[in-house]
Amino acid sequence: MSAIPRMTGRVLRSGLPGLVALLLGIVLFEFVQPLVIASFGGAQGLDMIMERIPPALQAFTRTRPEFLALSGLAGYLSLGFTHPLYIVLAGAAVIGFAARSLAGEMDRGIIQIPLSRPISRRAVYTSRVLGVGVICALLAIAGPLGMVAGMLYARPSGEFAYGHLGAVALNGLVLFWAIGGLSLWGSAAASTAGRVVAWAISLLVVSYFVDYFAGIWSPLESIQFLSLFDYYDPTQALVSGQASTSDVITLTIVGVVAALAGLMVFTRRDLPA
16 A cells, blocks of 8 residues: 555544544535425425515525426425525535645654654645545535435435435535645645634635625626635525536636645645744
């Protein structure tokens, strides 16, 4: 077994309880979505409720009754993948790992342990990138698995294609990868985990804010393309079963470029003794 997988396993195990808790939180959150929809009478019951929402409130909540009526059950279920709680749980998992495994270990001096052996900085950083990839994959799978369990349990009325959850998982995977790459970049430059978490969470909140309010506040429209969430569309993925190729490529490139920038910073910076 090579050094890189061993280091990846070590840093993943060190934060395993917290990661499991966040994954279970995501599974439970998505499990509840079909139960809530079933309690309202399925897609038809929700259509009647949405029609009564004033147009101004529809714009603020980014809900379009005509679209939800056409998309049916899948349209309502997809809202679970754009909910702030889902984003927070997933973001906390990938940001926390990136912050703890680089900046956190530099702050505690633990990073010197592998570097005292014949292991390069590039290998140490690569092991963290691999860890981010593993966590992103787990996060992308957790939500759809929870929703499948909820659908099988509650069986809300309406048509639903389980195969479309694959496109949702892919859409989530590249979003989490972009967040993880940016977090690794920040972690490579910082010396404390707290600074990385604060910076990454702030970036995530601003990105979400810009994308969320661009539709109702015109000054934000010109910079909406800078938001990661402008390229994240689980609704379209769950309804059509296809993730936008351009969006997937964009988020993948963001993650790769950010991760490479982090590698350059980490290999050149002075490390605390």
